[in-house]
Structures are given as C-alpha cells and as structure tokens.
Amino acid sequence: MKFHVISFGCQMNANDSDWLVRALESRGWTETPEEQASVFIVNTCSVREKPEQKVYSLLGRLEQYARRDGGVFAAVGGCVAQQVGRGFFERFSFVRLVFGTDAVALAPEALERLAQSPDERLALLDFLPTYAEREDPAPKAGGPAQAFVNIMQGCDNFCTYCIVPYVRGRQKSRQPGAVLAECRGLAARGVREITLLGQNVNSFGLDRGGAGVSFAQLLRQVAAIPGVERLRFTTSHPKDIADEVIAAFGELENLCPALHLPLQSGSDAILKRMGRRYDTARYLDIVERLQRARPGISLSTDLIVGFPGETDADFEATLRMVERVGFESSFSFKYSDRPGVAAVRMEPKIDEETAAARLEHLQNLQNTLTKDCLEKCVGTQTVVLIEGPSRKQDAGAPSLRGRDPAGRTVNVTLDGGADLTGKMVPVRLVEAKKHSLVGEKAGASW
Ligand code: 5AD
Numbered sequence: 001m002k003f004h005v006i007s008f009g010c011q012m013n014a015n016d017s018d019w020l021v022r023a024l025e026s027r028g029w030t031e032t033p034e035e036q037a038s039v040f041i042v043n044t045c046s047v048r049e050k051p052e053q054k055v056y057s058l059l060g061r062l063e064q065y066a067r068r069d070g071g072v073f074a075a076v077g078g079c080v081a082q083q084v085g086r087g088f089f090e091r092f093s094f095v096r097l098v099f100g101t102d103a104v105a106l107a108p109e110a111l112e113r114l115a116q117s118p119d120e121r122l123a124l125l126d127f128l129p130t131y132a133e134r135e136d137p138a139p140k141a142g143g144p145a146q147a148f149v150n151i152m153q154g155c156d157n158f159c160t161y162c163i164v165p166y167v168r169g170r171q172k173s174r175q176p177g178a179v180l181a182e183c184r185g186l187a188a189r190g191v192r193e194i195t196l197l198g199q200n201v202n203s204f205g206l207d208r209g210g211a212g213v214s215f216a217q218l219l220r221q222v223a224a225i226p227g228v229e230r231l232r233f234t235t236s237h238p239k240d241i242a243d244e245v246i247a248a249f250g251e252l253e254n255l256c257p258a259l260h261l262p263l264q265s266g267s268d269a270i271l272k273r274m275g276r277r278y279d280t281a282r283y284l285d286i287v288e289r290l291q292r293a294r295p296g297i298s299l300s301t302d303l304i305v306g307f308p309g310e311t312d313a314d315f316e317a318t319l320r321m322v323e324r325v326g327f328e329s330s331f332s333f334k335y336s337d338r339p340g341v342a343a344v345r346m347e348p349k350i351d352e353e354t355a356a357a358r359l360e361h362l363q364n365l366q367n368t369l370t371k372d373c374l375e376k377c378v379g380t381q382t383v384v385l386i387e388g389p390s391r392k393q394d395a396g397a398p399s400l401r402g403r404d405p406a407g408r409t410v411n412v413t414l415d416g417g418a419d420l421t422g423k424m425v426p427v428r429l430v431e432a433k434k435h436s437l438v439g440e441k442a443g444a445s446w
C-alpha cells in the first residue's frame with residue numbers, strides 16, 4: 001500500500017509519526033508523496049485553536065482524492081482524534097480509522113486490516129492504564145545522528161487552559177529499562193544526540209510506570225551510555241524540576257546547556273488562575289540555580305497572552321519577566337478556549353485586538369533578546385553537529401546546517417564538498433542572523 005503521513009503539533013507527535021512510517025514500511029508499505037497515496041494518515045494536535053482548524057481544512061482538501069478513487073481512505077490519529085472520535089466518521093466519509101493518543105501502537109495493524117476490508121471502519125479510543133510499548137521496527141539505514149525517545153505519555157497537571165490531560169490522559173511513565181534499551185540501541189547505530197520526550201518529564205516515575213526511578217536518575221543512566229554525546233529533554237514544568245536535575249546540568253558534561261522551561265505568564269495573579277502552582281519568585285530562583293550550575297545555560301520558554309482576566313499590568317509583568325530572565329527564544333500564543341478546560345468559564349475574556357497587540361509587543365521584545373543572545377556568540381568557537389545541507393544555499397560555497405550544544409542553528413560554509421552529515425565539527429562563529437548563526441571551519445581537524 002502507498003501511504004502519506006501528515007503530522008501536526010509537538011515533537012511527541014512528530015516522533016509518533018516517524019514510528020508509524022517505520023512500522024508500516026516494515027510491513028511492506030511504501031511512503032509516497034500526497035498525489036500517489038492510497039492511504040492518508042493525519043496525526044493531529046488540539047493544544048491550540050490554530051492547529052485544530054488546520055486539521056479540518058486539510059481533511060477537506062484530501063477528500064478530493066477519495067472522490068476520484070473510492071479506494072482511497074484516511075486515518076486520523078492524535079489529540080483531535082481523541083477528542084472528536086467517531087465524529088470524524090460523520091464529517092468525512094473517507095475517514096475509516098480514528099486512533100487516540102494511547103492507540104498509536106495499534107494503528108499499523110488496524111491500517112492493514114482496513115486496507116483488506118474496504119467496508120470496515122475502526123475507532124481505537126481507549127486510554128490505557130500503563131504506557132503501551134511498541135514493536136521496534138528496523139531503523140532506516142544511515143538515519144540521522146539525532147533521535148527522540150519517548151519516556152512518558154499524558155499529564156496530570158490540569159493547568160486551567162490546557163486540553164492535554166483530556167486528550168492524552170493521565171501521566172504514564174514508560175519502564176526505565178525499555179527507555180534505556182532504546183537509547184542503547186540508538187547509540188549503537190550511530191545516534192549521537194538523544195532528546196528525552198514527555199509532556200512533563202520532570203515528574204517521570206511518580207506514577208507506577210517508572211518503577212521507582214526518578215527523572216534525575218533516568219537522566220544519569222542515559223547520559224552514561226557510551227556514544228551519547230549530547231542529551232536533551234523536554235518539556236519541563238517549573239514546579240516539578242528537582243534539585244538533582246538542576247545539579248545534573250553542572251555534573252553531566254553531555255547534558256546540553258539548554259533548557260525549555262515554560263513560564264506562561266509573568267504575573268503571579270495570572271499564574272495562580274492558570275493553576276501553574278509556582279510564582280515568579282520561585283521561577284527566578286530556579287533560573288538562578290540553573291545558571292549557577294551551568295553558567296551560560298540557554299533558556300527558552302512558552303508564553304500565553306490574553307488569558308481571561310489579564311490586565312495591562314499583568315501583561316507588563318510578563319514583559320518584565322521575559323526581559324529579566326533574558327530568554328534566548330520563546331514560543332508565544334494568544335489564549336484560546338479549548339473545549340472542556342476550566343478557563344472556558346473564566347471571565348473577562350480578552351478581546352482579539354488587545355490579545356493580538358500584546359502578542360506582537362511580546363514577540364518584538366523577544367526578537368531583540370534573541371538577537372542579543374546570538375550576537376554574544378559571534379567570535380566564539382563551538383562544536384556543531386551537522387544535520388544536512390542548509391535550507392538556503394548562497395551561490396558559490398556550499399553550506400551545511402547543524403546545531404551547537406545549546407541547540408542554536410548554525411550554518412557552516414564549506415570549502416570542500418565532504419559529506420559531514422552526522423559529524424561533530426569545530427566551528428568559529430562569525431555572524432548572527434535573526435534566528436541562526438553563521439560559522440566557518442575552525443582548526444585543521446576536518
Ligand atoms: N491557548 C493558548 N496557548 C495554549 N497553550 C496550551 N494551551 C493553550 C491555550 N488554550 C500553549 C502553552 C503550552 C504550549 C504547548 O501551548 O504555552 O506550553
């Protein structure tokens with residue numbers, strides 16, 4: 001069967017989609033461009049309004065293929081599938097499978113079955129009490145030097161704006177042994193950078209799935225695997241980050257000097273209404289301790305503007321916090337009501353115009369902070385893990401794209417045409433662009 005996967009949303013979704021591709025390929029299916037596919041797999045995200053709307057417009061567009069060829073069908077997975085469930089069958093006649101966030105492991109088999117029985121439809125929407133291990137299909141030969149490893153699923157926090165606990169279910173840690181086995185396997189086939197993934201990785205092990213192993217312990221065990229040269233993790237909740245995890249930034253050399261730590265708001269009143277269970281003083285204390293453990297650590301964050309009841313003063317407090325921490329980058333969003341969450345009932349709602357103006361203001365501030373951070377790097381030397389050719393190739397010297405230890409994108413100009421993908425390359429940084437750096441080879445080691 002020829003299939004095409006379209007993925008929205010977070011890195012966990014991207015990772016699930018990668019796995020689906022490998023699992024289907026190991027069953028003899030072939031990934032193709034959209035126009036040639038008989039089966040579409042849409043992995044959806046409902047965390048904010050925009051990605052959810054994108055799912056519906058995409059399915060509306062894909063329906064044309066099914067109108068032309070009655071054998072074409074679609075499967076919808078992920079958070080919107082969990083939320084809307086069988087509703088997709090009514091909205092789109094060519095959707096024949098909906099699979100929720102705990103059913104990814106079952107999707108390849110379900111797809112095989114549906115390909116053979118054209119009259120059938122299937123909904124796999126149950127939440128499972130524990131993390132569902134998946135088969136481990138053969139990796140693609142010569143795959144990238146970076147990999148993502150899921151360590152948990154779901155979230156128990158119920159921040160008042162967030163749909164995640166409803167669509168991904170309660171927190172379920174994966175068995176530490178399974179995490180370590182996957183990481184060892186990746187390192188053995190040449191992966192040099194691993195990112196541990198979960199909605200709230202710092203509370204790994206606090207449910208029964210973690211077998212009594214804390215996140216700090218898991219981090220140390222993964223860091224000790226030979227061949228793991230770079231280790232990252234995301235996402236962290238400030239209220240759950242343990243002293244041992246902060247200390248690990250000072251102790252584990254291969255733990256990268258970067259942390260994504262969602263702040264959401266710089267107003268204590270709004271943080272309270274968001275149900276975040278930390279205040280700005282506690283957040284600043286964590287930042288200080290991180291900076292002490294690993295001077296120069298690069299911090300990034302998520303921010304919401306226009307949360308119900310957010311005043312001008314609340315918003316200004318966010319601007320001040322962002323400036324004070326000096327985030328290197330941030331993702332910022334306008335609040336949107338998500339079905340069933342507590343903030344839907346909170347008033348007053350902020351009008352669209354005010355929220356849009358606040359977002360723009362915040363993003364302008366962030367752009368100047370990002371620029372400052374990148375400019376500070378110019379003139380220093382670093383090591384770049386090369387991911388492939390740069391997106392934009394200037395006429396003349398070819399250029400490669402990679403990341404420095406903090407995760408900054410670096411484009412490296414080359415004299416020769418050697419394929420350095422997957423290699424660690426010493427680089428001198430010579431220029432700061434808006435969101436990336438430009439580097440040149442340093443020394444004679446390559
Ligand atoms: N409205 C706007 N942004 C949201 N996020 C989560 N829920 C909402 C919502 N209802 C943002 C948060 C979170 C990121 C993944 O998405 O900032 O950290």
Ligand code: SF4
Nearest residue numbers: 155157158159162164
């Ligand atoms: Fe959503 Fe809060 Fe859980 Fe993050 S910690 S997934 S924002 S409920």
